[in-house]
Amino acid sequence: MDDSLQKLIYQAIDQTIPAEDFEQLQNLLEDNEEVRQAYLQAVNLSESLHEIAAAPLQSSPASSATPPLYRWPSVFAFRSLMIAATALFMVGGMAYWLGRQRLPSPSIAQITETGSDASESQIAGHATLRRAVDLQWTDPTSRAKVGDVLANGRFQFDSGVAEIDFFCGATLIVEGPASLDIESDWSVRVNQGRLRATVPPAARGFSVKAAESEVIDLGTEFTMDVSADQARVEVVDGEIMLRGGDRDGQHLHTGEHETLHGSPSSQGIEDMITASDLYQRDQSASTQRFQEWRRSMQSLREDDRLIATFAASELEGRVIRNGSTTDDTRDGLLVGPAEVVDGRFGASSHGINFDRPGSRVRTRIDGEFEAFTFACWVKIDNLDQRYNALFMGDGYENGEPHWQIRDDGRLMFSVMVDDSQSVSFYNERDHRVVKDAGLHRVYITDPIWDISKSGQWFHLVAVYDPASRLVQQYVNGVRVSAEKIKPKYQIDTLRIGPAEIGNWGQPFRETPWFAVRNLDGTIDELTIYNAALEATEIHSLYESGKPLGY
Amino acid sequence: MAASDPPTNNVNSSEREQRYNEFVALLSRHDLSIRRFVRSLLPNRDAVDDVVQETALECWRKFDDFATQNAGHPEEFARWACVIARYKALSWQRDQGRDRLVFRDSVVEALAASALPQLEQRDEERRAIESCLSKLDETQRQLVLSVHSPGQSVSSIAKETGQKARRLYYQINVLRASLQQCVEKQLRQELRHG
Numbered sequence: 001m002d003d004s005l006q007k008l009i010y011q012a013i014d015q016t017i018p019a020e021d022f023e024q025l026q027n028l029l030e031d032n033e034e035v036r037q038a039y040l041q042a043v044n045l046s047e048s049l050h051e052i053a054a055a056p057l058q059s060s061p062a063s064s065a066t067p068p069l070y071r072w073p074s075v076f077a078f079r080s081l082m083i084a085a086t087a088l089f090m091v092g093g094m095a096y097w098l099g100r101q102r103l104p105s106p107s108i109a110q111i112t113e114t115g116s117d118a119s120e121s122q123i124a125g126h127a128t129l130r131r132a133v134d135l136q137w138t139d140p141t142s143r144a145k146v147g148d149v150l151a152n153g154r155f156q157f158d159s160g161v162a163e164i165d166f167f168c169g170a171t172l173i174v175e176g177p178a179s180l181d182i183e184s185d186w187s188v189r190v191n192q193g194r195l196r197a198t199v200p201p202a203a204r205g206f207s208v209k210a211a212e213s214e215v216i217d218l219g220t221e222f223t224m225d226v227s228a229d230q231a232r233v234e235v236v237d238g239e240i241m242l243r244g245g246d247r248d249g250q251h252l253h254t255g256e257h258e259t260l261h262g263s264p265s266s267q268g269i270e271d272m273i274t275a276s277d278l279y280q281r282d283q284s285a286s287t288q289r290f291q292e293w294r295r296s297m298q299s300l301r302e303d304d305r306l307i308a309t310f311a312a313s314e315l316e317g318r319v320i321r322n323g324s325t326t327d328d329t330r331d332g333l334l335v336g337p338a339e340v341v342d343g344r345f346g347a348s349s350h351g352i353n354f355d356r357p358g359s360r361v362r363t364r365i366d367g368e369f370e371a372f373t374f375a376c377w378v379k380i381d382n383l384d385q386r387y388n389a390l391f392m393g394d395g396y397e398n399g400e401p402h403w404q405i406r407d408d409g410r411l412m413f414s415v416m417v418d419d420s421q422s423v424s425f426y427n428e429r430d431h432r433v434v435k436d437a438g439l440h441r442v443y444i445t446d447p448i449w450d451i452s453k454s455g456q457w458f459h460l461v462a463v464y465d466p467a468s469r470l471v472q473q474y475v476n477g478v479r480v481s482a483e484k485i486k487p488k489y490q491i492d493t494l495r496i497g498p499a500e501i502g503n504w505g506q507p508f509r510e511t512p513w514f515a516v517r518n519l520d521g522t523i524d525e526l527t528i529y530n531a532a533l534e535a536t537e538i539h540s541l542y543e544s545g546k547p548l549g550y
Numbered sequence: 551m552a553a554s555d556p557p558t559n560n561v562n563s564s565e566r567e568q569r570y571n572e573f574v575a576l577l578s579r580h581d582l583s584i585r586r587f588v589r590s591l592l593p594n595r596d597a598v599d600d601v602v603q604e605t606a607l608e609c610w611r612k613f614d615d616f617a618t619q620n621a622g623h624p625e626e627f628a629r630w631a632c633v634i635a636r637y638k639a640l641s642w643q644r645d646q647g648r649d650r651l652v653f654r655d656s657v658v659e660a661l662a663a664s665a666l667p668q669l670e671q672r673d674e675e676r677r678a679i680e681s682c683l684s685k686l687d688e689t690q691r692q693l694v695l696s697v698h699s700p701g702q703s704v705s706s707i708a709k710e711t712g713q714k715a716r717r718l719y720y721q722i723n724v725l726r727a728s729l730q731q732c733v734e735k736q737l738r739q740e741l742r743h744g
Binding site for chain 1: 585586589590593594595625651653654656657660661664665668675676679680683694695696697698699700703704723726727729730733734739
């Protein structure tokens, strides 16, 4: 936009334009579509700036997750005009509206930015859940997954064994039923439960509170048994100090035990699970889970709606067999530094890590399809790139899918509708205009990932259904978005062709530069159906495929 | 029929309530798009609220028509409402006469035609603007936002800061232009990166 035109436009928007200039602007607006577009863009920009200025808290990019909802006063004003006619329905409408503002978006750990260094993100927490064997949660809605960062507050389960690593280096193995209050990196209160605390030198001073007493570890290992009417402690190895209660200041050494609360008992704490027991239990439970998954895979592979299913655990050299066919035409091939790492069932299973830019799994899937369901198990270490690939059709030609995650944690799924409607753009590196993809629509979810979810496994699903004109996306068996396909973006014949898992091949690019879209993370299973799977099927895929501790 | 009467008198109250809830939900979802559309047609910012309100009332009066014609296509609501908004904007301008800053009818029609196909782009655009704003340094960001704060204008800020209005205006326009470029670039990238 040339400067004088921009000046005219903003003078009009700011209402400072002289009459004869306004006349000139009107003539231009009437005659010239480009001027109209420039005007509309300027109006939009200034309106957005108005909104942002009116709600300064909304202005950081991290908080842009939801579109602004403070427009509601105008709706309210409108509604107040209608009170006479519709007073009866006011309450209902208002409740609906307020309800909309609290639409459940997937819970994202609080990430805040510090004042001094705006680029540094922070996570609240004091410990991580390292292992969870047969855990039954007291409150299923507040369950934690293996790998989760645990914030301060209640950690409670009815049965099973949990291993918790505190940031200070102390480890607790806790047998249920148990109820803990995590207080800090260095301290925990036990309301109920049997536990074994292992405290390396770096964590000396770690404290466990029970009843009115506090156990300060001065090195190595102790066990505790806490119930409503008794609390006992025994030193397995090393030394502890008691604080508070009747035994304030007392030291206990290897083999000594003491009752902190309730009727004294001379018995030691027996049969408390050890770290190596737990490791064994965890391994065998993982292996069992892995075997169960393999059995469920056998039956899933009979599904004649399958287009392809790649399981990294079935790797043969550098080839991932496509389990949906008997021939090898749709196999996946590991290319570049794609690395074989542990899969979601621990060391006995495999996944493919794509954290280096040249990493990819290439495949070729010819044919025409009526609908798509893409499902994968992925562990994201970080969202380093602006766009991070899950599954990408090479050329992004008509009917081909793109499935990726944006750096703000939003899932994106799209299908090219008309690649002949090409978009030209100026490539700054090559200093020339090149052509790129045409008409398509990207279906975007609310953020589903942030750095606090790093290292966790996620089951992601995108369902693209031209017949019902609906695009739906799921995370861990739960639907997170549903969007209508507008007539303009309707396409009935779907294709895949040459494609990649974990990266994007761009064979038709007109420049040597390629977009870096490799996924900094691991995919251990990816399945494609020529059908729109139902919500119940997707939920059961998640349930039958989820790793131990989920 | 009084201006605020609900559209149909012979339906029972629970149906009316349901329809009303449906309407409020649609209006709430598309309020921003409708408002932007109206703002595009009216250089006078103060008029926007009036026209949006008039539009909302008219939409409620005609909501039965919409529901019948567009059964199953609630996404058409914004477009439908904006067609109504265009008439409301035109009639508002006619009522105002020529003493205020108003576009002539042919300009309103041309702008409306250009704006209608763009109703759906707002979310992405808003994200792009926020991201571009965050790339400005703090003083620049404050400056460009200050002129858009409620009750502020370039001349009042010039007075407060002791700067010449013309110079301030120039600075702000440079910032707006660079924001505009940044937003366009980001949106173009989004377009390519499906």
